[in-house]
Amino acid sequence: MPKRATKRGDERTPLDRDCDVLICGASFAGLAVARELAGSSADVLVVDRYEVGERQTSACGIPTAWLHALALHGSLQQTFAELVIHTAHTTVRYGLPWTFSTFDYRTLCGELADQGSFRFETATVDRRTGDTVHTDRGSIRAPLIVDALGWRRVLGAGANVQPPDALLSRGLEVHPFGSGRDMEIWIDRGYVPAGYGWSFPAAGEVRIGVGSFDPRFHVREPTERLARELGAERVRYQGNWIPHALRPATEDGVFFTGDSAGHCLPLTAEGIRTALYFGLACGRELRAVIDGRSRREHALTRYHAFSAAHARPFRWMLRAQRLIPQVAPRLLSASLRAMESKRFLDWAFGHYLEIAHPRFAAAAGAALAGLPAGAVAAPAMA
Numbered sequence: 453m454p455k456r457a458t459k460r461g462d463e464r465t466p467l468d469r470d471c472d473v474l475i476c477g478a479s480f481a482g483l484a485v486a487r488e489l490a491g492s493s494a495d496v497l498v499v500d501r502y503e504v505g506e507r508q509t510s511a512c513g514i515p516t517a518w519l520h521a522l523a524l525h526g527s528l529q530q531t532f533a534e535l536v537i538h539t540a541h542t543t544v545r546y547g548l549p550w551t552f553s554t555f556d557y558r559t560l561c562g563e564l565a566d567q568g569s570f571r572f573e574t575a576t577v578d579r580r581t582g583d584t585v586h587t588d589r590g591s592i593r594a595p596l597i598v599d600a601l602g603w604r605r606v607l608g609a610g611a612n613v614q615p616p617d618a619l620l621s622r623g624l625e626v627h628p629f630g631s632g633r634d635m636e637i638w639i640d641r642g643y644v645p646a647g648y649g650w651s652f653p654a655a656g657e658v659r660i661g662v663g664s665f666d667p668r669f670h671v672r673e674p675t676e677r678l679a680r681e682l683g684a685e686r687v688r689y690q691g692n693w694i695p696h697a698l699r700p701a702t703e704d705g706v707f708f709t710g711d712s713a714g715h716c717l718p719l720t721a722e723g724i725r726t727a728l729y730f731g732l733a734c735g736r737e738l739r740a741v742i743d744g745r746s747r748r749e750h751a752l753t754r755y756h757a758f759s760a761a762h763a764r765p766f767r768w769m770l771r772a773q774r775l776i777p778q779v780a781p782r783l784l785s786a787s788l789r790a791m792e793s794k795r796f797l798d799w800a801f802g803h804y805l806e807i808a809h810p811r812f813a814a815a816a817g818a819a820l821a822g823l824p825a826g827a828v829a830a831p832a833m834a
Contacts (some may be wrong), residue, residue, distance in 0.1 A: 477600030481710025488735025650785025
C-alpha cells in the first residue's frame, strides 16, 4: 500500500495564485483531464489532499484494453479471461469476450500523470466562491475549474446529501498477501442482503471485500468472514463510499467528473474506466477552450450533454441493482446458469463494455489534430 507522503507542518507553505485550469482531485478522473491538456499553452494546476498515487480507494480492476489504450502497461498486475460467480446454490464460470486486469494504483497514477504537463500541490479543498477555490493553504483562482474530488462533490452549489441518505453504496476490503487464479464474485445474502463480495488476485496480494447497495448495512463483519473463509488474513483495510447514480456533470460554471458526477456504474460499482472515460471527455472540451476553438459556456454545454447522453445504460443498471436482491436465491442461481452460453455472454459483456469503450482513448489524436472538440460522440446504447 502507498505510504503517506503529503507535506505537513512548516513544509505546507501558503498557496495563493492564479492559473488557467484548476483540477481538484489527482486520481483517475483528474489525471485523465490533465492528460488531455498536455502540450497546451495553459497553466494547469492539480491539487489534492494526498500525493499522486498515495491513497488507493478501490480494488483497482479494469478492462485490460483500457490499460493498453492509455499506455499504462507498467501498472498491470494480473489478467483474467473468466469471471467466477458464486451463489448460495451454484457456481458459474463465465468466459469473457475481453479480459479484465488488476493493476497497481500508485504505478498507474504515476504513469498517467507523466502523460500530462501540470504543476501539482497538496492541499485540502474546502469550498468555492465564483472562480475562486478555497483550500487549507490559501485561495486559487481559475476561469476553468474541475471537481474530480469524489462523491462529496465539494465544489457543488448548495448543501450536499450525505450518507446514508445519498445514493451511495458502501464497500470495504482487505489486502492480504497471497495469490489466486480466478476473479471471483459472491452474490450471497449470507454475506450481504443487497450487494456482493469479491476476491481479485493482484500478483502478490488478494483484494477481498464486500459491498452493500444499502449504505445503512455495515460490511466489516461480512468482509472479515469472507476473508476468513478464504483462508486469508484480515489486514490492510480499505473502504469507500461508491456513487450509484449519475449527477449533473456541470453546475454553476464548474466541470464535474468521476465520482463527483456519479460516473460509477450501478450494479457492478465499476468506476475506474468511467472516470478515465469522462475525464478524457472533459479534458478535450477544456483543451478546445484553451486552443481558442470553443468558449467556456460552450464547453460546459457540450460536456454536460455528453455525460447526460449516457443516462440510459446507467438507469438500466440501477434498475438491475435494485431488482436482483428481490429475486429468490434459487431462481437467481438458475438464471445465472442459463446465461453461461458464449453467445449471450459475448452480447451482454459487449454492451457493457460499450458504455465506456477503450476506443474512446484513441480520439485524443483527433482532438489534437484540430478536429472539433467532442467529435467522438457518446456511444449509442441499445
